[in-house]
Amino acid sequence: MLISVSGWRSPCSRDTLCRFLPRARRTGRWRLPGITPGTWWGSNSGPIPRPRRPPFPKGLSPDPETSGRVVAYFFDWQFNGENDEYLDPVYSQYREFFVLVDAHYDGQPVSWCPYIYVDNHHALARGLVQGFPKKIGQVHQTRVFASPGKASPTPAPGARFGASVSCDERTLAQARVTLEKPLEDPSPLLSRATINLRHFPTLEVGKYDKPAVHELVRMDYGDQQLAEVWIGSSEIEFYPAPREELADLRPVRSGMGFRGSMSYNVTQVFPLA
Secondary structure, three states, X not given: OOOOOEOOOOXXXXXXXXXXXXXXXXXXXXXXXXXEEEEEEXXXXXXXXXXXXXXXXXXXXXXXXXXXXXXXXXXXXXXXXXXOHHHOHHHHEEEEEEEEEEEEEOOEEEEEEEEEEEOOHHHHHHHHHHOOOXXXXXXXXXXXXXXXXXXXXXXXXXXXXXXXXXXXXXXXXXXXXXXXXXXXXXXXXXXXXXXXXXXEOOXXXXXXXXXXXXXXXXXXXXXXXXXXXXXXXXXXXXXXOOOOOHHHHOOOEEEEEEEEEEEEEEEEEEEOO
């Protein structure tokens, strides 16, 4: 007897609740609220030198106007789809670190994500579908609780937050942010479109250089919102590790640090010609 199975990503299942990755339909979007401390920094006093440039795919180039600016995010996320997944925390909660590099596409300023780490394999699968080059890692950040105390900073002038990311038990980056004031207009944090590369190779002799999927896409962040954003000073350190390139983006100078909450919906990406 044949049993019909389906799903968006293997392993597929005949049971919609057991499918590894639920669909991102317009009636049941991937909803992602999260909290992030982050930092801007310049990876160099001028354009990023070629040996330290992240791998820009064809069609993207470094932004010559921003002197190699990079933004790092440490996120604590909670996912929801069509079936109240947020009520299953072990499935829906995850932490993530990624960097966005200022780039140009067709003469327009955009952001490019060369490195990203996440601690939940369901989130990793969603990211690969969107074109994020996710790897499994461990991400931690300072928590905030409603009951104040020395172990729980309150978003206020002078409050300090820390975050770190590691992969394969090797620390890759640590950051510190000291808050100074609320950011009245957080829209500049969302001013650049994010460009990803959806890539899936072909495993067939003679066709290794002809991937089944290889396309630049623009992320579509539906109903994107920011709340309670504070800015201040920041510092971040990167550490070299075997088979990792993140340290190539080590900063020459640090810029503005920030902490806030963000949410958005994912229903699609837009292929770029």
